[in-house]
Amino acid sequence: MIVDFPTAALPYGVFSQEHRRPRLGVGVGTRIIDLDQAATTGRLTSVDPSLLTTGRLNELLAAGRPTWEALRSELLAKVPTGELGDGREQSGVNMHLAWEVADYVDFYSSRHHAENLGRLFRPNAKPLMPNWLHMPVGYHGRAGTVVVDGTPVVRPSGQHAVDGTIVFGPTNRLDIELEIGFVLGGPTVAGSPVQIGDAADHLFGVVMLNDWSARDIQAWEYQPLGPFLGKSFATSVSAWVLPLQALESVRVAGVEQTDPVPKDYLQSDTPWHLELQLEVWMRPAGTEEATKIAAVSSVEGLYWNAAQQLAHLTVNGASIREGDLFGTGTISGPEPEQAGSLIELSMGGTQPFQVGGQDRTFLNDGDEIILFGKAVTEHGDIPLGPVSGVIQPGRH
């Protein structure tokens, strides 16, 4: 999908043409500029060329924040002047997963979503678990099945309950989760937590993220060790990684946390929420046009921010590696049309919603989902790369 990036965005991506190897690039307008070539021909001088010539972001991620800032400054200076060339139209290249994912963690940081899901999964209990307001609850997902925008998603099979009987077969409740993902770099050593004040040293950039979910498989398997096969078949991320520096002007404080006040390691005076406008679009199977089915602001949707999530993730001394990824968790607002998942939009599958003249609760084979995000600034919008996927029938 073609995106028009202002020069204030300059997201990174990995592209290839025909049979050539994947190369690191930077997006501007509807074009992508070849950073690999710019590095090897000496037109980029702020960083070691070897960081830009591996066809993936990992080496740049490992280099750390001073290097990230030096490169971005040089790109902000040289891209607009045409010094790095005109690049290629996005329409003429293939986009790849921009980095090799090390570990993938998914949080659960939208209070509205956690309460909505709690009501659906545990109707006879309090919707929020006792720990939820004390910490950004999260878990590890499967890094090896993180795929790039546009990758088809095969409907997963698994055990699930149908009318009280446990059956094996394709999921009947295939869902999405609207999330923002954070790509990490600047590795740490085991035993040394990232202090919340140092979070910016490790938060390289953001992606749009769709954490596909099979709700019936998840409901049967998730106790006591959490989601597993209901999630691990696929997680889609945008092809573009937007550097965090591009979002400086939309950093805000977020909701005040007073009951309870978080532990010291989760406290920071720095505004760490990102004010992003997020949208879920669906193109139903057999139709040509996509329709917006939900929209939410990330600030309205999220209780915990990325710096808190990173501080929590490492507070036990767990080290991070370049290429680690974490998701915010599904972002939902208080209103029904602000839901970041279909299980919320359809009230647990009980109330179909209309899209393109069709009824839906969960996803049909052939349906396409596209997640969009953007920062609205006084100098214009800064889009995140979208993330899309079409559902393919399960294989048996």
Added chain:
Amino acid sequence: MIVDFPTAALPYGVFSQEHRRPRLGVGVGTRIIDLDQAATTGRLTSVDPSLLTTGRLNELLAAGRPTWEALRSELLAKVPTGELGDGREQSGVNMHLAWEVADYVDFYSSRHHAENLGRLFRPNAKPLMPNWLHMPVGYHGRAGTVVVDGTPVVRPSGQHAVDGTIVFGPTNRLDIELEIGFVLGGPTVAGSPVQIGDAADHLFGVVMLNDWSARDIQAWEYQPLGPFLGKSFATSVSAWVLPLQALESVRVAGVEQTDPVPKDYLQSDTPWHLELQLEVWMRPAGTEEATKIAAVSSVEGLYWNAAQQLAHLTVNGASIREGDLFGTGTISGPEPEQAGSLIELSMGGTQPFQVGGQDRTFLNDGDEIILFGKAVTEHGDIPLGPVSGVIQPGRH
């Protein structure tokens, strides 16, 4: 730790000497033979030398089962004759993590352990969740914190309850989990499950595994998304990876599964349990000698076997990558002294046990844990490499 390997074992490991780069080797007696050198000098001809010269097992893992079998046949022929040289004494080399871990999954496949933990964590409910007898319940752990035998483990800090109040600080209930790990290869493509009959194409070898656990952190965080920081600080594996072919003679059927009968995808006529004798030893802080504190047979301890675990892990279409690792989950038997964790040995921390003249419930700083495993065959014992770790005080 020096291990004396019979020629029927021939485990793989990665070693280095002084300042030289890590190299792939194979263990025999108390020595390690340099496979990197054997490959580059043309003395190993069954596989492409590039698979053996990267200082890690991943390339061999990717090559698949016919390659694994060809190499093992050649090693079984050439190691005993001395054709590959005498190698170096283990005492003179450093051992490294033998492969780069892709995704790490931990199962929960010991019925005795699951029931013991269920009673401790949920005293007012049935110890086994309704799903437990239907599927090998599991979850994803942190691949980036898998460390090799001998790596010190820093005591993790985190949120946990003390007398009903949530505090932040070093864990008071640092525990171990006695497990066997399986190292995977022969990658698959997304959407295509591994059929249980094809499990041997992907199960390369076994390691001893200690899934260190902070029980108080785990108890507070684990609902509803499962264990996270209570586990993610460290998982230790043996330096030696024993090829599955070395354990052919100890493959047995395991416990009959009749109530319920598992779904088709979990059924196999092939005996897939491994009869391994496992032991937990502890060397208390300030002492010189380690003492055996628990012993259990893996067959007695495990309800689900490795082929079932692999079939389950991929039945939703999740792809596997070379270097994926999964653990069996803590292996405990029915008797108190067959417990694979301290929380079981100490009855939830209420009944200290004696070791080296000291009382213990959970681990003190300075304590060392060593897990041993072996297959007892009519031709002698085949040891798994041990896995050990010393607890270091937490950093603040």
